[in-house]
Amino acid sequence: MNNINFLKPDKSNLNLFLILGLSLVFISIFDVFLSSFFKINATGFLPTSISFLLPLIIGFIGLHFIRIEYSGIRRLDEINKNFNNNNFNAVLSLLIVFIIIKSIPPVLSWTVIDANISGNSKEACTGDGACWTYIKVWLRRFIYGLYPNEEQWRINLSFISLLALGSVGYFATEKFKKYLTLYYVVIYPIIAFLFIFFFISGGPVFFDFSYGIIASVAAIIIGFFVPNKFKLYYFCFVPLAVYLSLNLFILPEEYVELGKLEGLNWVETGAWGGLALTFIVSFFCLIFCFPVGMALALGRRSELPFIKYISVVFIEFWRGVPLITVLFMSSVMFPMFLPEDFFLDKLVRVIIAISLFEAAYVAEVIRGGLQALPRGQYDAAKSLGMGYWKMHIFVILPQALKLVIPGIANTFLALVKDTPLILVVGLLEIAGMLQMAKTNPKWLGYSMEGYVFAAVVFWIICYAMSKYSYNLEEKYKTER
Amino acid sequence: MSDTIIQIKDVNKWFGDFQVLKNINLNVEKNKKIVVCGPSGSGKSTLIRCINRLEEHQQGSIVVDGNELTEDTKNIEQIRAEVGMVFQQFNLFPHLSILDNCTLAPVWVKKMPKKDAEDLAMKHLEKVQIADQAHKFPGQLSGGQQQRCAIARALCMEPKIMLFDEPTSALDPEMIKEVLDAMVNLAKAGMTMIVVTHEMGFAKEVADEVIFMDEGMIVEKAPTNDFFANPKSDRTKLFLSQIL
Numbered sequence: 267m268n269n270i271n272f273l274k275p276d277k278s279n280l281n282l283f284l285i286l287g288l289s290l291v292f293i294s295i296f297d298v299f300l301s302s303f304f305k306i307n308a309t310g311f312l313p314t315s316i317s318f319l320l321p322l323i324i325g326f327i328g329l330h331f332i333r334i335e336y337s338g339i340r341r342l343d344e345i346n347k348n349f350n351n352n353n354f355n356a357v358l359s360l361l362i363v364f365i366i367i368k369s370i371p372p373v374l375s376w377t378v379i380d381a382n383i384s385g386n387s388k389e390a391c392t393g394d395g396a397c398w399t400y401i402k403v404w405l406r407r408f409i410y411g412l413y414p415n416e417e418q419w420r421i422n423l424s425f426i427s428l429l430a431l432g433s434v435g436y437f438a439t440e441k442f443k444k445y446l447t448l449y450y451v452v453i454y455p456i457i458a459f460l461f462i463f464f465f466i467s468g469g470p471v472f473f474d475f476s477y478g479i480i481a482s483v484a485a486i487i488i489g490f491f492v493p494n495k496f497k498l499y500y501f502c503f504v505p506l507a508v509y510l511s512l513n514l515f516i517l518p519e520e521y522v523e524l525g526k527l528e529g530l531n532w533v534e535t536g537a538w539g540g541l542a543l544t545f546i547v548s549f550f551c552l553i554f555c556f557p558v559g560m561a562l563a564l565g566r567r568s569e570l571p572f573i574k575y576i577s578v579v580f581i582e583f584w585r586g587v588p589l590i591t592v593l594f595m596s597s598v599m600f601p602m603f604l605p606e607d608f609f610l611d612k613l614v615r616v617i618i619a620i621s622l623f624e625a626a627y628v629a630e631v632i633r634g635g636l637q638a639l640p641r642g643q644y645d646a647a648k649s650l651g652m653g654y655w656k657m658h659i660f661v662i663l664p665q666a667l668k669l670v671i672p673g674i675a676n677t678f679l680a681l682v683k684d685t686p687l688i689l690v691v692g693l694l695e696i697a698g699m700l701q702m703a704k705t706n707p708k709w710l711g712y713s714m715e716g717y718v719f720a721a722v723v724f725w726i727i728c729y730a731m732s733k734y735s736y737n738l739e740e741k742y743k744t745e746r
Numbered sequence: 747m748s749d750t751i752i753q754i755k756d757v758n759k760w761f762g763d764f765q766v767l768k769n770i771n772l773n774v775e776k777n778k779k780i781v782v783c784g785p786s787g788s789g790k791s792t793l794i795r796c797i798n799r800l801e802e803h804q805q806g807s808i809v810v811d812g813n814e815l816t817e818d819t820k821n822i823e824q825i826r827a828e829v830g831m832v833f834q835q836f837n838l839f840p841h842l843s844i845l846d847n848c849t850l851a852p853v854w855v856k857k858m859p860k861k862d863a864e865d866l867a868m869k870h871l872e873k874v875q876i877a878d879q880a881h882k883f884p885g886q887l888s889g890g891q892q893q894r895c896a897i898a899r900a901l902c903m904e905p906k907i908m909l910f911d912e913p914t915s916a917l918d919p920e921m922i923k924e925v926l927d928a929m930v931n932l933a934k935a936g937m938t939m940i941v942v943t944h945e946m947g948f949a950k951e952v953a954d955e956v957i958f959m960d961e962g963m964i965v966e967k968a969p970t971n972d973f974f975a976n977p978k979s980d981r982t983k984l985f986l987s988q989i990l
Contacts, residue, residue, distance in 0.1 A: 642835050
């Protein structure tokens with residue numbers, strides 16, 4: 267028989283220490299388990315403070331006994347290495363286990379055991395737990411907002427078709443792969459836009475057909491062939507001059523009606539809401555803010571001072587104002603500056619405002635990626651005869667964007683979680699609907715359930731997005 | 747009239763207050779191989795970077811294949827397409843495969859059909875003996891292989907002139923040889939080359955002329971044999987005694 271040193275457990279008395287230690291740890295956990303699940307205080311005969319700390323002390327001694335280096339038992343070594351490598355970590359591990367055990371019963375009883383889901387009114391909620399009846403009754407409102415019940419199939423159909431169209435990329439054959447970028451960047455947003463305009467809104471669609479805008483776009487395209495010396499001056503004056511002169515003096519704007527789908531009722535954007543609105547706003551903001559941000563990032567690094575300072579001023583302006591201010595401005599102030607007959611829907615204004623706001627952040631994230639690229643990449647691309655655009659499209663941006671996927675994902679997640687703020691201008695997406703349901707006199711007092719529901723919904727959306735961004739990182743990972 | 751392809755006349759260049767190039771005059775004839783050597787900081791790299799205008803010169807004129815280098819962009823891109831360049835740090839595009847590295851510029855700058863560009867790329871990769879690596883990514887290759895790929899990439903543009911900016915300085919001694927072999931083959935094929943290098947063995951083997959630069963000036967310019975056999979200036983002698 268070897269000497270037993272209880273202060274320094276070693277391998278010679280492995281079994282003794284193992285049995286002793288494990289039983290002590292088990293006792294401590296069992297004690298917490300009893301008091302948490304069955305409200306039995308096994309050590310109640312002791313003074314309160316000691317009885318409170320006892321499981322921790324017993325567990326600590328137990329963990330000390332089983333902390334045997336190179337015991338030869340793989341499982342034990344792993345536990346020692348990861349949870350029990352010194353006294354401090356042993357206490358932390360124990361505390362975490364205790365907290366988890368302690369918190370299971372109240373959470374479980376609130377969400378499941380004492381909760382109610384049957385019935386259709388407040389009276390059905392009799393238990394102490396959550397009243398899921400409230401969520402059940404209001405679910406349609408949370409998802410569709412104030413969109414009329416009998417028209418909700420339009421939203422469902424639109425989202426399902428858009429989802430189907432969005433998944434085309436997975437099934438594209440090698441032959442069509444090269445068109446995918448074009449599809450996702452240009453065609454898909456247009457399809458989505460048309461769906462929302464004709465189907466979800468259902469109202470007549472007007473737009474201003476202006477020869478001036480077409481002519482100035484043409485002038486900008488022509489501008490790329492102007493010799494470098496005059497380019498800057500050309501871009502500063504000519505497109506604007508073309509637009510103004512054409513618009514004011516020769517061919518004024520025409521109001522063109524694109525028509526509407528027969529048989530559909532017009533649902534105003536004011537009635538849109540809930541989760542559907544969250545999706546619509548997030549989707550369009552994501553789509554718009556990315557290219558604008560990219561352009562701003564390139565603009566800020568441009569050698570042309572005019573473009574550079576416009577980008578800097580733009581970015582610093584939007585980064586400097588709070589989103590709430592931007593939203594108020596877009597809905598209250600902005601219409602005052604517009605001509606009398608010009609109408610831009612509040613939802614559109616809000617989407618534009620959020621997009622520009624987020625574009626400033628996206629721009630700075632992308633600029634970080636551009637700056638992280640070694641100068642040699644620029645040199646190499648230039649030495650092969652590539653001009654500014656070819657160099658950026660084929661060499662610089664693919665690498666820079668790959669570098670900033672985590673940063674972009676961060677910004678996009680923030681954007682999705684910022685959408686509830688449109689509540690302040692009267693657009694009620696999911697959090698806004700909660701706010702409304704909460705103040706309904708028939709359903710007072712169930713805000714907790716609502717917030718838990720909204721938190722879960724947002725968490726699912728955001729977690730899916732962050733998972734997707736990890737996938738992208740994996741997919742584009744190449745060794746440098 | 748000789749076949750002068752690069753004409754550098756009275757070129758001065760400053761980085762801020764510091765003058766990196768002082769009164770550089772240099773004519774390079776077609777199919778000639780020039781080696782530029784000198785201590786670090788002497789302006790060798792800056793000089794050849796000026797030839798395809800990765801750096802701008804502030805005074806004097808540089809004429810490449812009949813085109814003067816000015817601020818006009820269109821002109822610059824055409825000239826760069828005719829002047830291939832190989833860098834010390836390889837500068838391959840890490841997000842593209844070796845083959846795509848080689849075909850990118852021919853397809854998008856020269857508007858070559860993809861199929862032709864790939865055939866051309868394979869031909870040049872064959873020449874530098876890395877055709878079997880064509881579908882790997884640059885990160886998976888050794889330094890020597892990467893540098894040979896960079897040479898092939900530059901050749902795919904079918905340039906009239908090749909510039910080498912210390913192509914072997916970032917390589918292990920063992921890999922230097924494979925890159926130099928590729929360059930020697932290229933020289934024998936008759937390419938006009940300007941090579942900044944410290945590899946004097948290479949200079950002796952292929953160079954028609956050696957230029958020695960120090961402190962932004964061309965100190966000595968002589969045919970290869972003369973340069974090594976009887977250097978004129980003391981600075982050159984000192985340099986050669988240290989490096990040989």
